[in-house]
Amino acid sequence: MTHHTTAMAEVRPATAEPPPGAGSGTPPATARTRRALSRRVRAFGRGALPVAAFLLVLVGGWQIVAVRSGSVLIPDVPAVWSALTDIVTQPLFYDSLGATLLRVGLGFALAFVTAVVVGIAMGRVEFVRRFFEPAVLIGLTVPGLVWALLCVIWFGVSLTNPVVAVALSAAPALTLSIYQGTRATDSALREMAHVYRFSVWTSLRYLWLPSLLPALFSGARLGLSLAWKVIVLVEMFGMSSGVGYELNNQFAAQNVAGVLSWTLLFAAVLAVLEYGVLQSLERRLGRWRKATAV
Known part of the structure; x- marks a missing residue:
């Protein structure tokens, strides 16, 4: 027991x-x-x-x-708020915003693909850098208004007009950012890719794009800001729909509250893209950098 x-x-x-x-x-x-x-x-x-x-x-x-x-x-804040709520409750706002977003998206995609190819090539090959350097310089100095007017003259009222105008305005800043990021890429990584004879696609996927993430996102922010400015001008001068077209209508009617309302809504969409899309995507794709730093 x-x-x-x-x-x-x-x-x-x-x-x-x-x-x-x-x-x-x-x-x-x-x-x-x-x-x-x-x-x-x-x-x-x-x-x-x-x-x-x-x-x-x-x-x-x-x-x-x-x-x-x-x-x-x-106009005071209540007047602007009243005009803003009137716009948001109308289907015209969503149709106009959808048309503008489609044009910006297509133009920016064209600019992004072009900038990645040209920017990496400029950073890797001296001849390519010297060849495209004047084009990038001209693209950075030409005002967006000029691209808008030229594309309206060249392409008229068609989808090609805003897409090309957005691409021409956004591509130079993107290309310059990617070129600088390429030059700053670790030389040991470039040598490793050369020794192991990575294919173009393998190098782009596993070396250049991960290494260029900061440059890509900084260039994307700058390129998008330029694209938004140009798309408004294009829609004002040569389109019959979109946010820029509606802004022009409000200006013609001398409706300051309407102009401010469309501008604020446009800025709200940009804020959503920045804080809700770009920053979230940048954090998600940049997790490996924090993991390796630890």
Whole structure:
């Protein structure tokens, strides 16, 4: 009997100790999920607070200027908000936005493919660099208005008009960014690809594109900003639909609130693309850099 009691006493301490997380009643996986969610909420708060403060200052400053001026050319915030809600509730807004996004998307895709090929070639081959350098310089210095007018004259009211105009305006900045990123790529990686005789596709997929991610995203941001400006001009001068066309209609009617509303909606779409698409994609594709850094 004494031997049996002693054995039970030896066993009890080992089984009496609760598993991790049992005391709180929360499974470890759930606790980790909550901590991760809490970190994301805090990170979102840190990123959203400055943006909210900027918007508050902008709206408040505009309202003060509008009230003090008392001019119909500077509508106050309620008037702009009323015009904005009227636009959003109409199907015309979504049709116009869809047409503009399609044109920008096609033009930017053409510019991106061209810039990747030419930019990497410029960074690798001296003759190619000297050959395309004047073209890149001319493309960077020519105003977007010139590309818009020329494409309207050359292609008329067709899909080719805005696509080519967007590509011509976005490609030089993208090409320059990719060229600089190519020159900054680790020489040891380039030598490894040469020694192992990587094919063009293998080198592009496993060497150049991962190495050029920062240059690609910085160039994409600059190229998209130029593309948006040019597409508005093209739609103003040579198209019968799109955001630029609607902006021109509001300008012709001397509707300042309408012009501001279309502009704000256009800026909101750009913000969604930047914060919701580009930054998310950049974080996802750049995870391997953080992993290797650790």
